Amino acid sequence: MSIRSIILIALCPLLSATTSTYAQSGERAQACFFEQTFENGLPGDWDFGGMVEQQTENGVGLGEFVPAWTVGTSSQLNGSSYFPVPNVPNGNSFLMANDDILPCNCDLNDVIATTPIIDLSARSQVSFACRAFNEMNLGAGSALIQATSNGADWDTLLTIPAVAGVWQNIWLDLSSYDGATNFQIRFRWSDGGGWASGFALDDVCLRESFVHDLSIIKAYTHDVAVGPFMGGDQSLRYNQLPLEQISPLVVSAEVLNNGTMTEAVIATVTIWQNGAQVFSISPQPIGDLDPGERLIASIETEWVPTTTGELEIQIDIQPVETDMDPTDNLGTASMRITGQGWDNGYSVMAADEDSITGEVGSSEQFVASVRMEVPNSGGTNNGISVALSASSTIGEEVRAILMDGNLAFLDTSFRHVITQEDLNTAAAYGLLYLPLSDPMERGPGDYFVGIQHLTTDSSEYVGIYTSGTRPLGANAVLQGATFNVNYILETPIVRLHFAEYPVGLSENDPNDSNALHVYPVPMRDRGTIQVDFTGPADLLMLDATGRVVKKQNLGYFGMSMARIDLDVSTLSSGIYTVIVRGERSQASGKIIVSR
Numbered sequence: 026m027s028i029r030s031i032i033l034i035a036l037c038p039l040l041s042a043t044t045s046t047y048a049q050s051g052e053r054a055q056a057c058f059f060e061q062t063f064e065n066g067l068p069g070d071w072d073f074g075g076m077v078e079q080q081t082e083n084g085v086g087l088g089e090f091v092p093a094w095t096v097g098t099s100s101q102l103n104g105s106s107y108f109p110v111p112n113v114p115n116g117n118s119f120l121m122a123n124d125d126i127l128p129c130n131c132d133l134n135d136v137i138a139t140t141p142i143i144d145l146s147a148r149s150q151v152s153f154a155c156r157a158f159n160e161m162n163l164g165a166g167s168a169l170i171q172a173t174s175n176g177a178d179w180d181t182l183l184t185i186p187a188v189a190g191v192w193q194n195i196w197l198d199l200s201s202y203d204g205a206t207n208f209q210i211r212f213r214w215s216d217g218g219g220w221a222s223g224f225a226l227d228d229v230c231l232r233e234s235f236v237h238d239l240s241i242i243k244a245y246t247h248d249v250a251v252g253p254f255m256g257g258d259q260s261l262r263y264n265q266l267p268l269e270q271i272s273p274l275v276v277s278a279e280v281l282n283n284g285t286m287t288e289a290v291i292a293t294v295t296i297w298q299n300g301a302q303v304f305s306i307s308p309q310p311i312g313d314l315d316p317g318e319r320l321i322a323s324i325e326t327e328w329v330p331t332t333t334g335e336l337e338i339q340i341d342i343q344p345v346e347t348d349m350d351p352t353d354n355l356g357t358a359s360m361r362i363t364g365q366g367w368d369n370g371y372s373v374m375a376a377d378e379d380s381i382t383g384e385v386g387s388s389e390q391f392v393a394s395v396r397m398e399v400p401n402s403g404g405t406n407n408g409i410s411v412a413l414s415a416s417s418t419i420g421e422e423v424r425a426i427l428m429d430g431n432l433a434f435l436d437t438s439f440r441h442v443i444t445q446e447d448l449n450t451a452a453a454y455g456l457l458y459l460p461l462s463d464p465m466e467r468g469p470g471d472y473f474v475g476i477q478h479l480t481t482d483s484s485e486y487v488g489i490y491t492s493g494t495r496p497l498g499a500n501a502v503l504q505g506a507t508f509n510v511n512y513i514l515e516t517p518i519v520r521l522h523f524a525e526y527p528v529g530l531s532e533n534d535p536n537d538s539n540a541l542h543v544y545p546v547p548m549r550d551r552g553t554i555q556v557d558f559t560g561p562a563d564l565l566m567l568d569a570t571g572r573v574v575k576k577q578n579l580g581y582f583g584m585s586m587a588r589i590d591l592d593v594s595t596l597s598s599g600i601y602t603v604i605v606r607g608e609r610s611q612a613s614g615k616i617i618v619s620r
Contacts, residue, residue: 057230072139077131093136108223115382123223139211150234153197161187162222166215174205196317235349238284244340244356248275253498259398265361265375272400277323278340282314288344299334333364372524378493384414386488392503393489393517394475404523408460411476412518414488415451422479425459430471439599460598474521491515541614550594565604
């Protein structure tokens with residue numbers, strides 16, 4: 026085992042200022058003595074400057090004046106898709122200025138948000154932290170953090186860099202202001218005199234710092250330092266992995282130095298499975314970390330699970346000196362190792378976080394897909410499951426689709442028409458399983474696993490639930506008939522199965538007079554149908570597109586509750602409708618063929 030890499034993230038020294046890109050701050054350190062999270066709207070004790078005039082698209086004033094700043098969520102404030110603030114954590118509210126969001130189609134050439142006066146007379150070793158989203162797209166001007174100790178003279182502490190697609194974590198050493206009685210901090214942004222993308226701010230915090238204080242921001246079961254386009258590895262996050270498709274674990278951790286001294290950082294890794302310790306690494310040196318800096322350490326364990334079950338990674342971070350706040354030095358991450366059968370999850374590979382945080386969808390044709398890294402040969406791609414959203418439309422058609430790492434087509438399921446039962450399942454956060462038409466063993470490599478909305482001229486909305494985020498390149502939405510690729514942060518709940526997965530149909534109720542009793546579910550080569558009427562009858566079998574794939578004269582039934590032997594050995598895996606027609610009645614049922 027070894028520390029494979031150390032990455033210092035986006036360091037921008039200015040008055041000991043650092044910024045880094047990360048989804049969510051997790052450090053605790055000392056409690057904030059001044060804090061603003063904007064979860065309750067615009068704070069009344071802040072100064073947001075004067076009102077600004079609304080304008081037409083051509084910049085003509087309308088005589089209506091509105092606040093320059095507003096508070097909302099990512100979905101509420103992403104005007105015309107030009108302000109894609111990551112929804113992290115889910116449903117999070119933040120402060121923002123954006124000249125393209127109602128009610129403020131207005132001139133935001135120089136807007137300022139200022140804290141109330143903060144008394145630092147009894148404070149020492151003060152530091153500042155916040156999150157900022159600043160892409161500087163479409164001609165946007167600078168975003169500045171400034172401070173004053175007298176209300177008149179403002180020092181620029183940091184010009185926030187432009188970073189696309191992520192929240193930046195910002196840390197500033199404010200110890201030079203210790204003892205000030207009239208301290209304020211403000212945030213200043215410009216739209217550059219035109220229509221620009223916007224600026225967002227969240228989680229403002231002032232605290233006193235310990236001398237020695239490391240915090241683990243987040244632990245990972247994967248190598249977060251490696252990007253999604255790096256082939257030949259398994260470095261993306263997975264919530265579930267099949268036992269036969271897992272590589273030797275490379276775990277990682279993001280660490281922050283909350284203290285005032287440069288620290289030599291030591292890491293210890295322990296792995297637990299099904300409640301028992303199965304592996305550990307003795308303390309390993311990571312490197313030196315200056316005050317306010319963050320690093321990511323990737324630790325090669327060389328360990329591979331040998332059984333299914335729940336896996337927990339524990340990473341403990343310590344300085345050489347005694348940490349003065351040891352409560353935030355341990356980070357944990359977990360995932361499930363899957364295998365054959367219901368108890369083991371049908372060998373599912375899942376990249377989502379197993380909880381719904383949003384949805385993607387359209388009335389147009391699209392494919393919502395996730396990148397899956399398959400490191401080993403020997404696994405058969407049997408099918409794909411998906412979490413349709415409850416806002417999808419009955420009668421719309423979808424199908425599962427499997428593509429290679431270059432988004433080239435490999436296989437699909439049969440077409441599936443969305444039913445009320447599917448929406449009931451979606452409302453209960455269940456999954457729709459679609460067997461692939463040609464399940465086979467495929468070699469190692471990257472694959473995109475998706476669900477496709479198939480459209481007509483009168484198609485309506487279909488949505489796919491999302492869960493958590495992954496880096497750009499790990500999730501993709503392909504739009505239109507030409508499959509225009511749009512990489513997204515949100516992870517569609519689309520999963521790949523390496524084992525037969527008999528979910529979606531149960532054996533028919535024999536007490537239902539309009540239903541056939543069909544068993545087993547699923548069928549491999551042969552099955553049985555039980556019918557409850559007499560007289561001549563014939564059998565039709567339809568695939569998911571409505572095409573007749575089997576027709577058979579059953580002859581004459583002289584007694585009720587007759588049994589029919591059904592040969593499905595020539596049919597591909599999929600869902601089929603079976604209809605038995607008599608002189609005066611008919612009965613139907615569905616079967617799954619899976620092998």
